[in-house]
Amino acid sequence: MVTNKFVVLLFICILFSCNTIEEDTSFKIYHLKPNNIHKNPERVTKNGWFTITRNDFFVVKNYDINNEQHKIKIDSFVVNYLKKDDFLTTNKNVNWRLTFFKYGDGIDEHTEHISGTDYTIHNLFSYKKEIANYYFNTKIGYAGTYYRILPEELNKDKRKIVSNYFNTLDLNLEQTEGFTKHLTAVSKRNDTIQVVARLISKEDWDVFYVGQLKVEKVLRGMVNSDTLKVSYKNNNSLEIGSEQLVLNLIEYDLVAGDGPKYYVVEDDSKIALGKKEN
Numbered sequence: 001m002v003t004n005k006f007v008v009l010l011f012i013c014i015l016f017s018c019n020t021i022e023e024d025t026s027f028k029i030y031h032l033k034p035n036n037i038h039k040n041p042e043r044v045t046k047n048g049w050f051t052i053t054r055n056d057f058f059v060v061k062n063y064d065i066n067n068e069q070h071k072i073k074i075d076s077f078v079v080n081y082l083k084k085d086d087f088l089t090t091n092k093n094v095n096w097r098l099t100f101f102k103y104g105d106g107i108d109e110h111t112e113h114i115s116g117t118d119y120t121i122h123n124l125f126s127y128k129k130e131i132a133n134y135y136f137n138t139k140i141g142y143a144g145t146y147y148r149i150l151p152e153e154l155n156k157d158k159r160k161i162v163s164n165y166f167n168t169l170d171l172n173l174e175q176t177e178g179f180t181k182h183l184t185a186v187s188k189r190n191d192t193i194q195v196v197a198r199l200i201s202k203e204d205w206d207v208f209y210v211g212q213l214k215v216e217k218v219l220r221g222m223v224n225s226d227t228l229k230v231s232y233k234n235n236n237s238l239e240i241g242s243e244q245l246v247l248n249l250i251e252y253d254l255v256a257g258d259g260p261k262y263y264v265v266e267d268d269s270k271i272a273l274g275k276k277e278n
Contacts, residue, residue, distance in 0.1 A: 195246075198213070
């Protein structure tokens with residue numbers, strides 16, 4: 001009797017062990033189709049916008065935010081992905097972003113990233129689920145990578161593997177003067193507006209930053225508000241803070257949508273930015 005019970009128990013254990021599915025803990029990256037490709041009208045590109053804007057989406061399974069090797073694997077994936085696609089090398093005036101999401105919470109290898117729908121897709125692909133995004137364009141090449149550290153915190157850097165790859169490419173990068181060419185004429189420079197202001201917020205727009213200025217005092221010319229939306233080159237050292245700065249502004253001839261109305265000019269003596277009020 002005891003022997004029979006033992007045999008039955010052993011059989012049950014074997015049966016359950018056979019039906020147990022081991023959890024997949026391997027690191028995997030899946031491409032979420034379709035890619036989002038938007039072509040801008042010619043009349044817009046003449047004012048500095050990109051002719052084609054492209055976004056590709058991916059999901060990463062078993063990603064560990066504290067594992068640098070996982071980031072290196074994504075870097076290598078990006079380089080191999082770029083090698084198979086000639087989007088940057090055969091097109092002019094284009095930008096391209098590769099965005100990686102964390103696997104789970106409604107996103108898996110079969111999920112479509114369909115744009116132009118209602119806000120369901122935006123909620124599903126929330127920015128808080130992003131792991132990283134890599135950004136490229138034909139004006140700079142590799143512009144940088146945003147890695148999400150916390151839901152509300154990003155770290156921008158250039159990943160070495162990707163940078164090394166771009167150093168091997170013979171890219172014919174375009175000049176960035178198209179966006180500001182009409183602003184650099186002498187007649188325009190003589191018509192600058194000068195204000196004492198503080199930068200209260202900013203965001204990265206490709207080769208430019210766009211920020212909000214709090215105007216404390218107008219020294220020359222006129223502005224339409226005490227809070228101004230401005231753009232400025234991202235190699236200028238205009239940072240958020242309580243410090244009052246003397247800034248030279250030019251009003252755009254054309255404002256696209258909710259774009260900035262003013263451009264921050266760095267004059268020939270290069271003292272307009274970061275110069276304290278006397």
